Amino acid sequence: MKILLLIFALALSTLSFSNVSEPATDQIFDINDYAWLVGTWTGNGFGGISEESWSQPANGTMMGMFRHMSNGEVAFYEFMLLDENGIRLKHFNPDLTGWEEKDDMMTFKMIRSSKDKIEMEGLTYERKSDTEIEIRLVMDEGSEPHTEIFSMKKITS
Numbered sequence: 001m002k003i004l005l006l007i008f009a010l011a012l013s014t015l016s017f018s019n020v021s022e023p024a025t026d027q028i029f030d031i032n033d034y035a036w037l038v039g040t041w042t043g044n045g046f047g048g049i050s051e052e053s054w055s056q057p058a059n060g061t062m063m064g065m066f067r068h069m070s071n072g073e074v075a076f077y078e079f080m081l082l083d084e085n086g087i088r089l090k091h092f093n094p095d096l097t098g099w100e101e102k103d104d105m106m107t108f109k110m111i112r113s114s115k116d117k118i119e120m121e122g123l124t125y126e127r128k129s130d131t132e133i134e135i136r137l138v139m140d141e142g143s144e145p146h147t148e149i150f151s152m153k154k155i156t157s
Helices: 003-014 031-037
Strands: 039-045 046-053 061-072 073-083 086-092 106-114 119-122 123-129 133-141 146-156
Touching: 031 073, 039 123, 039 133, 046 146, 061 086
Parallel strands: none
Antiparallel strands: 039 046, 039 146, 046 061, 061 073, 073 086, 086 106, 106 119, 119 123, 123 133, 133 146
16 A cells, blocks of 8 residues: 555656646635535545545635545545635645645646636636535646546535
């Protein structure tokens, strides 16, 4: 399992994310528009079970946490911050050692947002209903980009 996690971590560390569109500059971002993310969501992705929780909006930001399980064991965690610039996140191994260097983080820059969709460079959140969201993560693992789709269902508010 540790070898699988190491391979997965190395693959993620070499990812680059595609910018499919120029950022929109004339829209007004209001974090309260994304209160539909608040709660805990679970679904599939990366060949296992993913769980994601978001807090209530505060001071123009939302805090999120992500846990991925593979074969009944935690594969990795993420700590996330959503604001008008997009999402910044850090990855952690099951023992909470970080993937990124101390002051480094992965950044998904905002492209555009609407009441039901947040589009960033390489990452999109879309509300399908009050209890379903779809997360699309674009990963470029060499010559061909791949989109990992997470179909998530709300389990708590």
